[in-house]
Amino acid sequence: MKQVDYREIEGGLPFYMLVGAIGVFVLAALGAAYYMEHNGHWVTGMSNQVIWGTPHVFAVFLIVAASGALNVASISSVFGKTAYKPLARLSGLLAITLLVGGLAVLVLDLGRPDRLIVAMTYYNFKSIFAWNIMLYTGFMAVVGVYLWMMMERKMNTFTRAAGMTAFIWRLTLTTGTGSIFGFLVARQAFDAAIMAPMFIIMSFSFGLAIFILVLMALYKWADRPLGDAIVFRLKNLLGVFVAAVLYFVIAYHLTNLYGTENHGVERFILLDGGIYTQLFWIVQIGIGSLLPLALLYGPGGKSRLWISIACLLTIIGGLAQIYIIIIGGQAYPMEMFPGKEVSSSFFDGVVASYTPSLPEFVLGFGGVAIALAATVVGTRVLRFLPVSLADDQVDPHHSATDAA
Amino acid sequence: MSEESGIDIYRRRFLSGSATAAAGMAIVPGVFLHEIGHAKPAADPVTSDVRWGMLIDSNKCAEGCNDCVKACNDEHGLTGHDRPATDAQWIRKVKLKDKQTGHTQTLPLLCQHCEHPPCVDVCPTGASFKRHDGIVLVDKHICIGCRYCMMACPYKARSFVHETLQDQLPHAPRGKGTVESCTFCVHRVDNDGTPACVEACSAENHNAMVFGDLNDTSSEISKQLRQHSTSQIRADLQLNTGVRYRGI
Numbered sequence: 001m002k003q004v005d006y007r008e009i010e011g012g013l014p015f016y017m018l019v020g021a022i023g024v025f026v027l028a029a030l031g032a033a034y035y036m037e038h039n040g041h042w043v044t045g046m047s048n049q050v051i052w053g054t055p056h057v058f059a060v061f062l063i064v065a066a067s068g069a070l071n072v073a074s075i076s077s078v079f080g081k082t083a084y085k086p087l088a089r090l091s092g093l094l095a096i097t098l099l100v101g102g103l104a105v106l107v108l109d110l111g112r113p114d115r116l117i118v119a120m121t122y123y124n125f126k127s128i129f130a131w132n133i134m135l136y137t138g139f140m141a142v143v144g145v146y147l148w149m150m151m152e153r154k155m156n157t158f159t160r161a162a163g164m165t166a167f168i169w170r171l172t173l174t175t176g177t178g179s180i181f182g183f184l185v186a187r188q189a190f191d192a193a194i195m196a197p198m199f200i201i202m203s204f205s206f207g208l209a210i211f212i213l214v215l216m217a218l219y220k221w222a223d224r225p226l227g228d229a230i231v232f233r234l235k236n237l238l239g240v241f242v243a244a245v246l247y248f249v250i251a252y253h254l255t256n257l258y259g260t261e262n263h264g265v266e267r268f269i270l271l272d273g274g275i276y277t278q279l280f281w282i283v284q285i286g287i288g289s290l291l292p293l294a295l296l297y298g299p300g301g302k303s304r305l306w307i308s309i310a311c312l313l314t315i316i317g318g319l320a321q322i323y324i325i326i327i328g329g330q331a332y333p334m335e336m337f338p339g340k341e342v343s344s345s346f347f348d349g350v351v352a353s354y355t356p357s358l359p360e361f362v363l364g365f366g367g368v369a370i371a372l373a374a375t376v377v378g379t380r381v382l383r384f385l386p387v388s389l390a391d392d393q394v395d396p397h398h399s400a401t402d403a404a
Numbered sequence: 405m406s407e408e409s410g411i412d413i414y415r416r417r418f419l420s421g422s423a424t425a426a427a428g429m430a431i432v433p434g435v436f437l438h439e440i441g442h443a444k445p446a447a448d449p450v451t452s453d454v455r456w457g458m459l460i461d462s463n464k465c466a467e468g469c470n471d472c473v474k475a476c477n478d479e480h481g482l483t484g485h486d487r488p489a490t491d492a493q494w495i496r497k498v499k500l501k502d503k504q505t506g507h508t509q510t511l512p513l514l515c516q517h518c519e520h521p522p523c524v525d526v527c528p529t530g531a532s533f534k535r536h537d538g539i540v541l542v543d544k545h546i547c548i549g550c551r552y553c554m555m556a557c558p559y560k561a562r563s564f565v566h567e568t569l570q571d572q573l574p575h576a577p578r579g580k581g582t583v584e585s586c587t588f589c590v591h592r593v594d595n596d597g598t599p600a601c602v603e604a605c606s607a608e609n610h611n612a613m614v615f616g617d618l619n620d621t622s623s624e625i626s627k628q629l630r631q632h633s634t635s636q637i638r639a640d641l642q643l644n645t646g647v648r649y650r651g652i
Contacts, residue, residue: 111549111581
């Protein structure tokens with residue numbers, strides 16, 4: 001394999017305009033966060049019934065996608081597929097920036113974001129949240145070291161060890177994120193061990209979809225060659241991940257459907273849950289899973305446009321999936337009195353209503369903007385992107401001999 | 405003779421009266437001290453010698469009566485903003501109707517003060533905590549408002565303060581952007597009082613709520629728990645709740 005030449009992307013007016021345009025979304029998000037904190041959360045769609053709302057959907061999506069974005073680097077360093085090696089640096093960068101974006105949303109939605117230092121200094125070690133705080137900060141450090149090993153030639157020999165550490169760390173991290181819901185015994189839709197592995201496979205899919213989109217966008221923007229060989233490899237892999245997520249979704253619902261106690265919540269999500277049922281069948285399954293599979297593996301699979309659309313749809317399907325898990329799971333009433341119809345002034349026994357408010361969306365998109373802005377600035381100041389990813393630079397068959 | 409017997413009777417009455425009075429003098433302080441034995445000096449730490457609990461008899465809970473809820477709101481200054489979805493409710497009246505038989509009943513639902521509270525398990529900072537005497541509270545100084553405890557509570561017993569607060573009561577401090585729930589009126593209990601909801605229920609002569617020390621076998625609540633069949637809500641979770649119910 002030829003020596004890969006990495007270069008920063010060009011600066012100048014177009015770069016600043018791009019960063020400025022993304023920055024507008026970041027500023028809007030800060031404004032939205034201030035508005036929500038200043039007035040109190042009653043101005044949002046969130047309530048004492050639906051406690052976590054749209055910001056959490058974006059935050060969890062970004063955090064899950066962050067660990068998935070690292071996969072490309074892991075495939076290169078851990079599994080020895082050298083065709084992916086030129087992409088490993090961008091993969092590491094995206095992993096950090098997506099995580100930062102997700103955490104920013106999470107923190108800005110706290111009731112007391114000013115007490116972030118409390119979250120850093122007071123730990124209840126039985127809390128999965130507390131573990132996650134350490135897993136998230138540790139992930140950034142581990143991936144940072146991993147990037148250093150990759151980017152500093154003298155340190156290259158440690159790349160594999162650092163890559164292995166980062167790979168194990170990211171699996172642990174996504175297990176932690178899935179367990180936020182998996183460990184909740186109170187609610188019918190959560191409390192399932194499958195949450196952890198399902199979140200891992202979701203991360204593979206969402207992270208890779210974002211990676212492919214960002215890769216194609218950056219190479220188009222920087223006007224650098226990006227060959228079909230690498231794009232087709234990535235999109236075929238994405239198809240496998242999308243199908244794997246579908247498998248886990250089927251396993252989750254089938255397991256639930258077998259036990260009578262879960263029939264209520266399953267009926268709610270799959271049959272008569274209104275917006276949640278529509279989101280499930282139309283957006284998550286139809287637009288977000290089956291359509292991307294058709295696009296990636298069908299005749300359109302050779303077109304960059306259709307590949308981009310498939311990635312975008314995977315992302316939209318992923319957001320819908322997390323929306324259904326988090327918000328659908330809260331909207332369904334808690335089963336406190338089996339066999340009884342329950343009513344109260346506190347919305348017991350009824351499906352909780354939730355309408356996402358504009359500030360929540362603005363904050364959520366702000367997290368995406370933070371991730372993108374940090375990625376663009378990162379590629380400008382450090383050598384993350386190869387000058388060329390043309391087919392002759394990336395030999396897909398090289399891995400066989402290398403791995404042997 | 406009759407004069408003597410009159411004196412004797414007088415003496416006898418006087419002596420027995422004195423003896424009763426003396427016995428009373430000897431016993432009453434003991435009884436009294438025993439009663440205030442529950443109250444601990446403010447400087448002493450809370451111990452696990454007591455475990456505060458509540459027994460709610462749903463058969464005695466009158467439909468349409470909201471006195472416990474009103475008493476709680478008054479006690480803690482939970483004024484609300486006519487926004488039921490976001491206004492705090494530490495205690496609420498729940499109406500149950502059996503799907504098979506149509507039998508209806510009501511009961512107050514509040515923080516169940518679990519021995520193994522899920523809210524305490526999940527709280528990242530330790531702001532949700534359980535006192536040694538079993539009362540589950542939120543330390544408003546280190547609550548970051550993440551609401552994970554509200555996701556974890558199987559009883560939907562917690563509220564998030566969605567609004568800017570005004571005119572707070574000194575004994576019931578609250579915090580915008582933090583989570584709160586029933587404190588078992590800890591400010592009263594620590595001063596040998598009973599929770600406001602229980603007091604209100606008794607004042608109406610409904611007596612559907614009994615509060616007391618579950619560890620004290622002679623307490624009214626322990627006696628009733630021994631005598632009657634009671635249950636915990638979501639007993640399947642084995643949280644060993646401090647609040648027990650009769651009639652559900």
